[in-house]
Amino acid sequence: MLRISLEQWRMFIMVAEHGGFNQAAQAIYKSQSSIHNAVQKIEHSLGVKLFRVEGRKTLLTDAGELVLRRANYLLQEAARVEQVGHTLAEGIESRLRIAVDEIFPHPLLYKALENTSQQYPLLRIELMESILTGAKELLENAEADIAVSPVVQKELFNEELCQIEFVAVACPQHPLLQLGRELNLEDLKSYRQIVVRDSAHHNRHDEGWLGANQRWTVSHMRTSIDMIKQGLGFAWLPLTSILEDLTQGRLQRLPLCSGASRKVSLYLLFSDADKLGPAARTFLGELRYQSIDLPTSADL
Structure with missing residues (x-):
């Protein structure tokens, strides 16, 4: 032929x-x-x-x-x-592995990924979603090139990226919201708390208030939000993930006299800046830009 x-x-x-x-x-x-x-x-x-x-x-x-x-x-x-x-x-990497804690706002993450891909259309992106120490562990085990984590490691480069506000919430029909008064932590102990499990395999951390006598532990933030909306418990949830549910009345903030909200810092982590290629550096810049002016309780 x-x-x-x-x-x-x-x-x-x-x-x-x-x-x-x-x-x-x-x-x-x-x-x-x-x-x-x-x-x-x-x-x-x-x-x-x-x-x-x-x-x-x-x-x-x-x-x-x-x-x-x-x-x-x-x-x-x-x-x-x-x-x-x-x-x-040109020395542009062909693959970028990113571990991101689930509390980072998804729309901002997607925008940063899309903008990076537009500049590097052949870049293969591997996204790993994690909870608590999970992202840091993936970076330490060389399974990720960049991590966005609420937990820092001294041996790694770390830079504060943003702060995520958590607020105590339940569905409007929850018994805690039927008491018609300001609540304290003692009031919460008799009701079920929904918490999200650390995704790390080793040296897991517990975070948040641990005083509830009843507790359900789940593996994903989305599952926790769905359970709270179904009236199955209460939780402290990231405001950026539930802003629409709050404004639409599907969730309601618990009127706690103290501790109703808290802020968690998220950090950019990577092991060696000199090993990051141009696509990785572009993604870091996009993340920093997208993280400006995150919504807070004052925006409600």
Whole structure:
């Protein structure tokens, strides 16, 4: 079988897109005879007829339609290979592994990821969602390149990224909200608290108020929010994750005399700044920018 070059495939595609050999020749500044020869070589090599002529129109045959789809895919893949080569030559990393604590606002994270991908479209991003010490552990075990964590490690580079406000909430029908008065921590002890489990495998930490006699422990923040909305307990939840539920009345803040809210700092962690490539640095910049002016209780 005769070998078909990428340039010959390009000429075939131009004939199909422009509806004729003469039109294709004018579009890509090639002689009409060279385009004819390229198409004839493809037809001879494949043993099929790619075009039929009806009057002044050059139309694809059924076989030509199928081959065109494959040829377009072939050229797209060839372009991607070239881009990968340029990326490697410029020292741009091909993969970025990110561990992010679940309390970081998802819309801001998605925006930072999208903006990074627009600048580095060939970058493969691996996102690992974690709780408490989980992100730090993934970084320490070399399973992540960058971590966003509420727990810092002295041996790692750490930079405060933002503060997330947690507020004590329950659904409006919860018995605690039917008492009609200001609450204290003693009032909470008789009711179920929903807490989220540390996702680390070793040296797990407990966080928050631990005084409830009843406790359900779950693995994801979203599960905790769903349970609270179902009236299954109370919890301190990140304000950024429940802002819409509060404004729509699906959740209500507990009227605690003290401790109704607390702030948790999130930190950017990585082991060696010199090893971070341009895509990683771009993502860090996007995270910093997106983290400006997070909502607080004053915005309610």
